[in-house]
Amino acid sequence: xKVTAHHGxxxxxxxxxxxxxxCIISGLDNVEARRWLNATVxxxxxxxxxxxxxxxxxxxxxxxxxxGFSGQARVILPRITSCFECSLDAxxxxxxxxxxxxxxxxxxxxxxxxxxxxxxxxxxFPDRKLDTDSPTDMKWVYEQALIRAEKFNISGxxxxxxxxxxxxxxxxxxxxxxxxxxxxxxxTVKLLTFCSxxxxxxxxxxxxxxxxxxxxxxxxxxxxxVCTSTVRKMTxxxxxxxxxLMQRLRDGDLRLKSPSVVAAGSGTLYMQKPPSLEKATRHNxxxxxxxxxxxxxxxxxxxxxxxxxxxxxxxxxxQ
Ligand SMILES: [Zn+2]
Numbered sequence: 502x503k504v505t506a507h508h509g510x511x512x513x514x515x516x517x518x519x520x521x522x523x524c525i526i527s528g529l530d531n532v533e534a535r536r537w538l539n540a541t542v543x544x545x546x547x548x549x550x551x552x553x554x555x556x557x558x559x560x561x562x563x564x565x566x567x568x569g570f571s572g573q574a575r576v577i578l579p580r581i582t583s584c585f586e587c588s589l590d591a592x593x594x595x596x597x598x599x600x601x602x603x604x605x606x607x608x609x610x611x612x613x614x615x616x617x618x619x620x621x622x623x624x625x626f627p628d629r630k631l632d633t634d635s636p637t638d639m640k641w642v643y644e645q646a647l648i649r650a651e652k653f654n655i656s657g658x659x660x661x662x663x664x665x666x667x668x669x670x671x672x673x674x675x676x677x678x679x680x681x682x683x684x685x686x687x688x689t690v691k692l693l694t695f696c697s698x699x700x701x702x703x704x705x706x707x708x709x710x711x712x713x714x715x716x717x718x719x720x721x722x723x724x725x726x727v728c729t730s731t732v733r734k735m736t737x738x739x740x741x742x743x744x745x746l747m748q749r750l751r752d753g754d755l756r757l758k759s760p761s762v763v764a765a766g767s768g769t770l771y772m773q774k775p776p777s778l779e780k781a782t783r784h785n786x787x788x789x790x791x792x793x794x795x796x797x798x799x800x801x802x803x804x805x806x807x808x809x810x811x812x813x814x815x816x817x818x819x820q
Contacts, residue, residue: 511529511534512537512808516808516809519538519542519545520545520558520560522560523560524561524563524689524693525538525562526565526686526689527562527564527565529566532592535585536589537806537808538585539585539586539727540806540807540809541809542560542562543580543586543727543810544808544809544810545579548730554581561576561577561578562576563576563685563688564577564585565681565682567677567681570709571677571705572677572705573703573704573705573706574685574704575703576699576701580728582702582719583702583718583720583721583722583725583728584725584728585727586725586728589754589756598611600619603615604616607655610656611662613647613649613650614643614662614663616646617642617643617646621645631667633667633668643658643659643660676708677706677708681706684700684704684706701716701718702719703716703718726807726812732799732813734815736818736819737816738818739790739818740789741789743770743786743790743793744786747771757806758804758806759773759804759805760773761773761802764793764794764799765801766798767794769782770785770793770800771785790818794816796816796818797816798816799813799816800814
């Protein structure tokens with residue numbers, strides 16, 4: 502067997518790179534990277550005139566992940582089974598603490614730690630950034646968090662937790678990684694040799710409560726923005742501005758990052774890039790959608806989180 506290593510971001514490789522494999526095993530460490538890879542590989546699938554996928558363009562993804570004593574493996578056959586985006590609801594947005602809670606009404610040890618490194622550190626050392634790799638700096642944060650926790654009668658602040666909150670570390674357990682890696686390889690062998698039926702579609706391993714695992718089918722989401730060609734309907738009021746629509750695209754269930762919007766009949770509404778186009782379309786942000794587009798007009802939305810994919814939205818005005 503020959504192994505070729507590539508060093509760099511997954512986003513640096515073009516779609517043709519991913520199209521050149523028979524199967525992709527992913528061991529990524531965050532939701533955003535999984536969304537990107539999933540959308541890229543789903544985008545490789547070519548559809549015929551009836552909208553059916555061309556099997557020769559389907560590259561299966563075997564995705565593994567672990568978090569402490571828990572692990573999961575899943576098989577994604579783009580446009581056939583559910584994709585990562587279909588089950589995005591199962592992955593809540595990365596946890597952050599509301600600053601008002603941190604500053605005024607801490608309840609959890611995490612709040613005290615967040616207070617120490619986001620508010621106290623810059624106050625105490627305005628000219629120096631916190632070095633999360635420095636034991637001296639981390640000890641300072643830990644001690645400040647402890648003082649604050651005592652003041653609010655909160656228990657549970659430890660040095661380990663401080664490291665975890667500041668660096669966002671989830672401990673890796675070697676045995677969990679080994680089990681999930683084995684499950685991924687097992688699925689890949691089945692996919693490549695057709696020797697047995699592959700996992701349908703999700704396996705969970707829970708090592709904290711014994712040696713327990715189970716499988717279940719993640720259903721496809723009917724209006725998945727990545728693996729279906731559905732036109733999503735969105736209802737807005739006549740006063741809703743383009744900026745408010747963009748906000749909904751970011752904070753709603755689509756969880757986009759920086760959307761650009763083009764209307765079918767009315768042309769470009771807003772482009773994030775290049776700077777000249779951004780500047781030329783910026784004035785539209787504060788305008789009401791009803792002044793920019795017709796009722797029921799279709800918008801094409803692009804976003805860096807979904808490379809090579811266009812999302813279709815049909816905008817209807819509330820009567
Ligand atoms: Zn999907």
